[in-house]
Amino acid sequence: MSRLVVEGLTIRLPRGADRDNAIEDVSLSVAAGEILCVVGESGSGKSVTASAVMGLLAPGLSIAAGRMALSGEDLRAQSPEAWRAIRGRRIAMVFQEPMTALNPLMSVGAQIGEMWRVHMNLDAREAERRALAALREVNLPDPEGALRAFPHELSGGQRQRVMIAMALALEPEVLVCDEPTTALDVTTQAQVLALIKDLQRRHGTAVMFITHDFGVVAEIADRVAVMRLGRVVEEGTAREVLTNPRHDYTKALLASVPGLHAPTARALSSDEVLQVRGLTKTYVSRGLFRRRKPVRALDDVSVTLKRGSTLAVVGESGSGKSTLARCVVGLLGNDGGQVVIGGAPLPKRRRDAARLVQMVFQDPYASLNPRRRAGAQVAQGPIAAGTPAVAAQREARDLFALVGLDPDAVDRYPHEFSGGQRQRIGIARALAMKPQVLVADEPVSALDVSVQAQVLALLRELQARLGLSILFITHDLRVAAQLCDEVAVMRNGVVEEAGPIGAVFADPRSAYTRSLIDAIPGRALFGL
Amino acid sequence: MRAAKAYLRSQAALIGTVILLAVLVMGLGASWFYPADPLGLAGRPLQWPGANPRFPLGTDPSGRDIAAQLFHGARISLLIGVVATSIAVVIGIAIGAVAGFYGGIVDTLLMRVTEAFQTLPNFLLLLVLVAVFGSTMGTVTVAIGLVSWPPVARLTRAEFLTLRTRDFVQACRVQGLGDAHLILREVLPNALPPVIVYASVVMAVAILLESALAFLQLSDPNVPSWGNLIGLGRSVLRTEWYVSAIPGVAILLTILGVSLVGQGLNDALNPRLASGR
Numbered sequence: 001m002s003r004l005v006v007e008g009l010t011i012r013l014p015r016g017a018d019r020d021n022a023i024e025d026v027s028l029s030v031a032a033g034e035i036l037c038v039v040g041e042s043g044s045g046k047s048v049t050a051s052a053v054m055g056l057l058a059p060g061l062s063i064a065a066g067r068m069a070l071s072g073e074d075l076r077a078q079s080p081e082a083w084r085a086i087r088g089r090r091i092a093m094v095f096q097e098p099m100t101a102l103n104p105l106m107s108v109g110a111q112i113g114e115m116w117r118v119h120m121n122l123d124a125r126e127a128e129r130r131a132l133a134a135l136r137e138v139n140l141p142d143p144e145g146a147l148r149a150f151p152h153e154l155s156g157g158q159r160q161r162v163m164i165a166m167a168l169a170l171e172p173e174v175l176v177c178d179e180p181t182t183a184l185d186v187t188t189q190a191q192v193l194a195l196i197k198d199l200q201r202r203h204g205t206a207v208m209f210i211t212h213d214f215g216v217v218a219e220i221a222d223r224v225a226v227m228r229l230g231r232v233v234e235e236g237t238a239r240e241v242l243t244n245p246r247h248d249y250t251k252a253l254l255a256s257v258p259g260l261h262a263p264t265a266r267a268l269s270s271d272e273v274l275q276v277r278g279l280t281k282t283y284v285s286r287g288l289f290r291r292r293k294p295v296r297a298l299d300d301v302s303v304t305l306k307r308g309s310t311l312a313v314v315g316e317s318g319s320g321k322s323t324l325a326r327c328v329v330g331l332l333g334n335d336g337g338q339v340v341i342g343g344a345p346l347p348k349r350r351r352d353a354a355r356l357v358q359m360v361f362q363d364p365y366a367s368l369n370p371r372r373r374a375g376a377q378v379a380q381g382p383i384a385a386g387t388p389a390v391a392a393q394r395e396a397r398d399l400f401a402l403v404g405l406d407p408d409a410v411d412r413y414p415h416e417f418s419g420g421q422r423q424r425i426g427i428a429r430a431l432a433m434k435p436q437v438l439v440a441d442e443p444v445s446a447l448d449v450s451v452q453a454q455v456l457a458l459l460r461e462l463q464a465r466l467g468l469s470i471l472f473i474t475h476d477l478r479v480a481a482q483l484c485d486e487v488a489v490m491r492n493g494v495v496e497e498a499g500p501i502g503a504v505f506a507d508p509r510s511a512y513t514r515s516l517i518d519a520i521p522g523r524a525l526f527g528l
Numbered sequence: 529m530r531a532a533k534a535y536l537r538s539q540a541a542l543i544g545t546v547i548l549l550a551v552l553v554m555g556l557g558a559s560w561f562y563p564a565d566p567l568g569l570a571g572r573p574l575q576w577p578g579a580n581p582r583f584p585l586g587t588d589p590s591g592r593d594i595a596a597q598l599f600h601g602a603r604i605s606l607l608i609g610v611v612a613t614s615i616a617v618v619i620g621i622a623i624g625a626v627a628g629f630y631g632g633i634v635d636t637l638l639m640r641v642t643e644a645f646q647t648l649p650n651f652l653l654l655l656v657l658v659a660v661f662g663s664t665m666g667t668v669t670v671a672i673g674l675v676s677w678p679p680v681a682r683l684t685r686a687e688f689l690t691l692r693t694r695d696f697v698q699a700c701r702v703q704g705l706g707d708a709h710l711i712l713r714e715v716l717p718n719a720l721p722p723v724i725v726y727a728s729v730v731m732a733v734a735i736l737l738e739s740a741l742a743f744l745q746l747s748d749p750n751v752p753s754w755g756n757l758i759g760l761g762r763s764v765l766r767t768e769w770y771v772s773a774i775p776g777v778a779i780l781l782t783i784l785g786v787s788l789v790g791q792g793l794n795d796a797l798n799p800r801l802a803s804g805r
Contacts, residue, residue: 331698354703358702361699366695367695369698377696377699382701384703384705384706386711426699430702431702
């Protein structure tokens, strides 16, 4: 029998939004012991569906039509008090961001124990006993210690385990997971997915799992619902949808999921345009009362980038890959070693360094000044370097055309562009300086998968046309495989392994590289 | 455009704008409504409002027309408010921007200076400044500006601290742009909205500070300010209270207007609040 049923649900957006309804005529059902994955890109309405099921619609949204039922009981008729009794006890939720979903001032044990104290009026000792058992069940390494720990003392993956322990504390009938692994590293993601699947099987919980990643779907789903612009366009068993999609949109989405197929190796130039020699960078946090242990972000890192090629630097969070990027463009000073571009050390003066190396940033929303026109932000670098303003403006228009934007869009402000278009502006801005080396710091990780494919195609095309040399920082091996010629795998500030990307991925020498490849979600389906 | 629309939708902002416009018209039209010297003797002293049709708001203890002083006083109060606020905002932004943008030792030094100013009660500091430099209109205005900048500096610094690490600022560094460009073109425009809102508070306080000085007869006695009029009424407060009450109400309304405009600006310039209603 279906634990959770949603029928013909339509949720209206406030007036003035880009469409009338957040979701339209959505019908879903999740049975006991089943995992339903709701997949879609940003703006598809998948998160709105989840919050409606939790009775947590954002202000301004209202249910216009449809029915929601939990084990046969109508959810739309519940009063706010009744909702409070249902939420947490009968329907639980795991959020995307494990840092902000936990109270930073309460110990982990107290937060889990609160579930039993509030919903079942258990005393503190019994609550603690059960909290300990719950932490054991989610495989935290030191459950007794975790009980007394505060959220900031745990890693992201451990925090997400705590969230899962809390969500499952009262044996809910339905568990709603909203992108629970998106903020996690790939190896941690694999562990958390395995944990959710294991617990769900043992408790027979019905799970509604929201995600944008078809790799994750392939790992965990029993059934799949694909959403687009507020509508469910395709629904079926995981096998059906993943191997034999019927709707064109599903086909397109699946096609844009990058595989781990490295391109055939090209002959690379022997000219090393960028040489990083023994770079060392240590972060020391100075405080008045305590001195924390210095963190070694880069430890004797040496990599080389050949002219006209792409070098991927892959690693998980904390590996030092972003620090490396910032040192190479001169945003951060280094404590030892050297960055050599085109045969000479990176100049100290900002203006001189700007002609040699440019950067594309991760977040397309944060990397453009919201109060200045897009074209001006592209043209300002050349103008500062001495190009006459009129010529720089004309060049900005040409660059807009080059990156696939309308040249007349130079007069628009950043908020008038989509995420993918903004990233194109960021690329145009970097190219305006005609740099020898382009550093791209996770340029596609904030984008939807179909947009991701477009931006990667653009980078590839630009490289072919302009002979760009790209240092490509990413956490995603699949993305690296699509674009890059060589790869350097980093871990804890050290280069673990480096070489041609096809060779490294086919036959990794380091155990760490192997574990990264094994952890890629949906590998069995999308192939290595 | 969006901010302007949000501003016009807010009722508080509209009321505030109307009040401020009325005060502005009073001030600008003062010489046209009352061409004679407002400080010249006009008639018998201490006539109640309405008692003599020539003086709709009565006369003060020296026999000067209260209505004329009120109109000319509007000009003085607004002028002091605007000029003193500009001084405070310019000093505050300059110090806050430099401290927040560069951080480190520069920040520490500038913030200690700011704290030194903040720990002194600003009215006391104002009294000292006026006592030392005299109480002409100019010195009073500058002195008010000089005691009002520390909160502006703190606010600007806080905005700069969060904005300077944003990617778009880093992107401009990578493009080879100088610090002056980064501060003035990139960070400042994004830091400005809360400072503009706070400027309305500074302006209200500036008008009040001048009135308080005048009440103690430490402001410029040769100009017809509202504060001076209140000070004149002090000796006859129990019998002819209207002498102090009429300019008092004028000050109250003006500050209300300034505050409402500030509130409206806050709602309009803060996108999260604007979309919430």
